Amino acid sequence: MSLQWTLxxxxxxxxxxxxxxxxxxVASPRRWNSLFKSKFLQGLQRQAGVYFMILLAVLVLFLLDAIREMRKYSNTESEEHGHAHLDREMQGSMRLFRAQRNFYISGFALFLSLVIRRLVILISAQATLQAQSEASMRQAQSATTAAKSLLAQRGEIEQNDSNEAHDKEITSLKNKITELEDDLKLEKKDKSALKQQADNLAKEYDRLAEEHSKLQKKVTIGGVGDKKEE
Structure with missing residues (x-):
């Protein structure tokens, strides 16, 4: 095998x-992606497209050369007659075998180059999708936690509001009770004042009635005395 085909x-x-x-x-897609994004490979990635196209061109040239050799020695064998020399026939078969071997080597090398490039792209995309899914899961978990905390805070606020409304209602009722007690005290004071005034009026009425009775007696006694003198 020549040097180029050995390579x-x-x-x-x-x-x-x-x-x-x-x-x-062997490794997770994230580790492969971190390896692909290393400083060394990032430095090569800037010219990776050019290198890859050059490699494909070289492999295509060797593949075409192998196809040409195959056709050449296939035609040679078909043109030879059965009475040809045995050594020449063996040399043609060996050269055809080498051409076929070179064809398979260059063809598989070209095919695997495309496969490796596609695998690298797919592994990088898978690692990116995994990172995005993990970030989405973390965001969803944080959003769920925030929603739960907001609901808990809302429940506490509603409970506090209900407690405040209850306290306000109790305070209002207490104020009303205090006002009613004050009104009751005033009513009691007015009632006692009226009662005292009524007692005073009754006493005054009794006094006036007694004086009226006394005056009437005097008038009656004075009228009897005048009649006796006559």
Whole structure:
């Protein structure tokens, strides 16, 4: 195997190992994403598109060269007759086998390059979605906690409002009771004053009645004396 095909075969084996690492549950998508976003890979990512296109172009060139070799040696074998020399036939078969081998090596290397790129994109997207889902869950939990605290505070406020209204009602009733007691005291004072005034009027009436009786007696006695003198 020539040097270039040895390098392509080594690159193919490297790609197979990378695909196995990405597919098998070796690390979580978050760890892979943190590795992809490391400083070293971030430095390479700026020119990763150019490198990837160059790599694809090289693999496509080797693939086309392998296809050309396959067609070349396939046509050679078909043109040869059965009485050709055995060594020449063996050399043609060996070259065809090498061309087919190179075709499979370059084809799989090209295919796995595309697979690795797609896997990296999907793992990064999965890590981003996991981070977003965890952030959404934390936001939902914090919103639920806030809603529960707001409901508890609202219940406390309503309880305090009801207690305040009850206290105000009790205070109002106490004030009314105090006013009624004051009115009752005033009524009692007015009643005692009226009673005292009535007693005084009765006493005055009795006194006047007694004086009237005395005056009437005097008048009666004076009239009898005048008649005797006549």
């Amino acid at each position: 392509i075969a080594g690159f193919l084996y490297l790609e197979i190992g990378i695909v196995l690492l990405l597919v098998l549950p």
